[in-house]
Amino acid sequence: MPSVTPLSRATATAVPSLAPEYSYPIAWPGRAPGDGFFIRHGYAVENTWFNPNYWHTGEDWYALDEDTAGAAIYAIAAGEVVYVGANYPGRVVIVQHRVDLFSMYGHLDPNVAVQTGQQVKRGALLGTVLRRSDNVPNHLHFEVRTFLTTGEVNGAAPRYGFRCGINCPPGPGYWPIAAPDHPGDQGWRNPTHLIAQRAFPAGSTGALGKAAVVSAPISSSLTLWSAPPASAEQAQSLGELTLQPGARFSLLTIQAGLEDSRTTGANAYQLWYEVALDDGRRAWLHAAVASDFETGNDGRPSTVRFNLVPWLATETGG
Numbered sequence: 001m002p003s004v005t006p007l008s009r010a011t012a013t014a015v016p017s018l019a020p021e022y023s024y025p026i027a028w029p030g031r032a033p034g035d036g037f038f039i040r041h042g043y044a045v046e047n048t049w050f051n052p053n054y055w056h057t058g059e060d061w062y063a064l065d066e067d068t069a070g071a072a073i074y075a076i077a078a079g080e081v082v083y084v085g086a087n088y089p090g091r092v093v094i095v096q097h098r099v100d101l102f103s104m105y106g107h108l109d110p111n112v113a114v115q116t117g118q119q120v121k122r123g124a125l126l127g128t129v130l131r132r133s134d135n136v137p138n139h140l141h142f143e144v145r146t147f148l149t150t151g152e153v154n155g156a157a158p159r160y161g162f163r164c165g166i167n168c169p170p171g172p173g174y175w176p177i178a179a180p181d182h183p184g185d186q187g188w189r190n191p192t193h194l195i196a197q198r199a200f201p202a203g204s205t206g207a208l209g210k211a212a213v214v215s216a217p218i219s220s221s222l223t224l225w226s227a228p229p230a231s232a233e234q235a236q237s238l239g240e241l242t243l244q245p246g247a248r249f250s251l252l253t254i255q256a257g258l259e260d261s262r263t264t265g266a267n268a269y270q271l272w273y274e275v276a277l278d279d280g281r282r283a284w285l286h287a288a289v290a291s292d293f294e295t296g297n298d299g300r301p302s303t304v305r306f307n308l309v310p311w312l313a314t315e316t317g318g
Contacts, residue, residue, distance in 0.1 A: 046296030058143030090130035
């Protein structure tokens with residue numbers, strides 16, 4: 001199984017008090033970021049029907065039960081807006097969070113809410129998803145990467161003839177499966193893993209907040225585990241939990257796969273939450289699960305669905 005890295009440990013009796021530093025990029029009003037959406041094409045999965053034989057370099061977020069057009073797009077973390085432009089189709093916004101960390105939001109409506117040079121906080125509104133006029137379903141293309149432009153991808157000497165071209169900040173959004181390197185080698189990162197890894201500072205004490213069962217979880221019930229099955233610790237089943245949409249639990253610990261994972265396919269996604277149950281026990285739950293809604297040419301799943309997301313007191317939900 002892919003390696004995972006444990007994050008902050010808390011006690012079941014601690015009072016939630018921490019504000020997250022990173023969160024998901026898309027939300028409906030009044031709902032937690034990520035609730036009501038799924039990742040149709042994940043990071044380092046084959047881009048299936050749209051661009052077969054290419055790895056997807058980010059995540060395509062779609063609404064589960066309605067049109068994604070008009071969904072609000074939020075900055076995943078504090079930073080500076082360093083790019084607004086392009087016709088992707090739609091606008092692209094890029095936010096720089098650190099010297100070597102950028103998030104990119106593509107297929108936005110032209111009426112974006114920010115401008116280049118603007119400082120934004122986590123959860124700041126960037127814009128909304130474009131209503132497209134072509135035959136591609138409306139969605140958010142979302143990337144996290146270590147570069148704004150880099151030579152072989154979208155800088156002075158692109159290796160492949162992608163439409164974006166020379167010194168084009170948005171970049172191509174995909175990378176040939178036949179390439180000698182993985183997207184991670186060029187600086188793309190698994191967005192879900194990175195958000196989970198950096199949501200709270202390492203070593204944080206006290207409960208991290210609340211985890212909420214999403215409105216349409218992929219599973220009707222989940223096995224309760226004494227440890228994440230992907231960890232080195234011996235995991236034991238503690239029973240089953242029926243998932244009630246909207247139910248909330250104290251979030252104690254997050255464990256996620258590597259940000260720069262070199263594994264491919266949606267099965268590479270690893271995201272587990274340790275929560276405090278109503279009966280006083282603590283247990284690990286599988287928060288994100290690979291789905292065969294889309295599959296690559298090799299038959300492996302390309303889609304990721306959620307069972308739980310962090311419940312955040314932000315503009316998107318209190």
